Amino acid sequence: MDTIRTRFAPSPTGYLHIGGLRTALYCYLYAKKNNGKFILRIEDTDQARYVEGTTEIIYANLKDAGLLYDEGPDVGGQYGPYIQSQRKADYLKYARILIEQGDAYYCFCDKDRLEQLHQQGATKYDKHCLSLSKTEIESKLAQGVPYVIRQNIPSSGTSTYTDCVFGEIAVDNSELEDNVLIKSDGLPTYNFANVIDDHLMGINVVMRGTEYLSSTPKYNLLYDALGWQRPIYIHMPPIMRDEKHKLSKRDGAASYDDFIANGFLSQAIVNYIALLGWSPKSNQEKMSLQEMIELFNIEGISRSPSIFDLTKMKWLNSLYVKELPFEQFVQMATPWIDKSMVAGKYDYDKLCKLIQGRIEILSDIPDKINFLAQFDSYNLQLYVNQKQKSDIDIARKVLPLVKRTMMGINEWYNDTIYQQLCQIAQDSGLKNSQILWPTRVALSGQQSTPGGATELAELLGKDESINRINKSIGMLDMTP
């Protein structure tokens, strides 16, 4: 059996969006699962939509996501070039063969005539130039009349093929249009370049979005006309923003880079999108790339579109954040702490210990910790907590004791502070929570914090802690 060869063939028209990344992922998984090769090919035949620099982003993103391709523009390979615009000669060669065989023809119709055709209600090209005589064609060619080359599709009959996920697909040839194969600028259209390149590069498994499901018969006709073996097709459903809209680049953060910039971990991104449109037999959800390769199977690919759920993606991300080795978490969190008001203050390691288990994405960090650098007036009702048996009066009574105790502590560590504060409770016949709750509020002015009263105290340091307790006592004194 031939080696499986799959390809991801993006156009360099913008950032690598999540849909594209998933296509790449499935191609990669399928290839690796079958000990095959995963190839990257850049489809830049549309000069108008080309965006400078985006090929480099594609390379970088794919590698960052762990989807290492065996062949590609920047890594080489035996089937190059891997950039479509550099393969011009081949396309023309095959187009001429097709013309020779009557499977394609020169078309000299200009935009005006095409438009007219459309206005007259035609849904497709009328094969007008198919009936041109050889001499007519030659003279127009000699005169330099602009032309395109069109595929000559049979006007009757049915084209059928089997897709691995959707099963048998049948389309009447009469539904198919004589598409342009070679544009007037001499470059091939996607339709054509795709077939030629896939064949020449030995691609035997074509994986792509369902937008090609109904046009695949056209490609098959090309394969057949050229006497080439058709590839295996695996079409996959789109990722949606909601029931009605595809998740598009315009939806804001929808590219790989956007997610990274928003504090998602690369592994989590890959893991989550793997689950959008595919699920393993075992129903396992958290998977490494290696596990995905092992579990991947076409039967698990779903046929209906799936809606992107940011909430679930965050949850998955939080799992990866939690299991990050501490050192690595500190390293990744540091830029986010620097970006917060806490920048440069407090011990980053201690800070990270408190937040690692409490954030979902890295960008949650600033909001979680800003209070450490900012201590203004807060709502005194925070002292009221039924479950902790705390209220404003308790706070008034307890905080001065806390302050005095703190001043006497020399070993400023969580454990000792905790012990000492609990001692107050014992001495005064109160519950621990009646000391700790007011203390935490007095230190933070927050409803919830990444850490308990004494953990915060350690982080803030003795001076700042006492300072904040003082301010809080002041606030309490000012209210009746």
Place this chain on the structure above:
RNA sequence: GCCCCCAUGGUCAAGCGGUUAAGACGUUGCCCUCUCACGGCAGAAUCAGGGGUUCGAGUCCCCUUGGGGGUACCA
């Protein structure tokens, strides 16, 4: 308009003619706890509608409805 495709909770989804219709996110309640989070336990919530076929239908067929895609000198 025409053609292709799809349809299980709010979301991702198991399920391949006989199940109490899995699981996960989210949600609700409880437990744990120096708050929150984590973790643990429990609960609510789904087969779009209508016809068939069958002893039996979420599973097969048809129609309706809803949704996606295609219908380019874009990919």
